Amino acid sequence: MASSEYRAGETTYGPLQLKSIWINHELRDFELMVIIQVSGCELIAERLLQGEPVSPRDEPNLDLANFLAKQKGYLPLFDLAGQEPSLVGGAAAGLREFFLSDEWNSRDPRQTRLI
Numbered sequence: 150m151a152s153s154e155y156r157a158g159e160t161t162y163g164p165l166q167l168k169s170i171w172i173n174h175e176l177r178d179f180e181l182m183v184i185i186q187v188s189g190c191e192l193i194a195e196r197l198l199q200g201e202p203v204s205p206r207d208e209p210n211l212d213l214a215n216f217l218a219k220q221k222g223y224l225p226l227f228d229l230a231g232q233e234p235s236l237v238g239g240a241a242a243g244l245r246e247f248f249l250s251d252e253w254n255s256r257d258p259r260q261t262r263l264i
Contacts (some may be wrong), residue, residue, distance in 0.1 A: 170223040171243035178252035180221055186256070188214035190227075197227075197236050198244060208234055 170181060185191050190210040193203055203211075211234050215225040226244075228235045236244065247253055 167219065167222060167224045169239070170218060170226065171239050178247055178250045180223070181247050182252055182256060184214050184217045184221070184226070188217055190214045194226075194236075194244060195248070197234070198241060198248075203234050 170177060170184075185194065188210050190207075190213070193207045193210055196203055208229060211227040211229060215227055215229070218224065218226050225237055226240060228237050
């Protein structure tokens with residue numbers, strides 16, 4: 150029995166292959182907005198972009214973002230394996246671009262989960 154996956158204009162058959170969310174596609178900004186808002190990691194991601202440290206109590210939100218990304222078929226957004234959480238390779242430029250996007254700037258900030 151073959152399974153199929155449809156994502157942003159393409160259909161693939163077989164098991165789900167996780168992809169990088171940083172490769173721009175039609176729904177990327179929307180999916181990233183959902184992940185960031187549901188996980189409540191907006192401020193944490195901004196601190197990571199600025200090179201500021203994050204506290205251990207921020208890690209569950211980053212872990213939730215990674216979980217949501219995986220559920221949507223994407224690779225993790227944050228590296229939680231080291232001493233301190235960090236952005237995965239290539240994420241900084243994509244995240245900066247996302248935070249400047251129309252999708253993010255036109256959102257209702259009240260929909261972001263408060264932590």
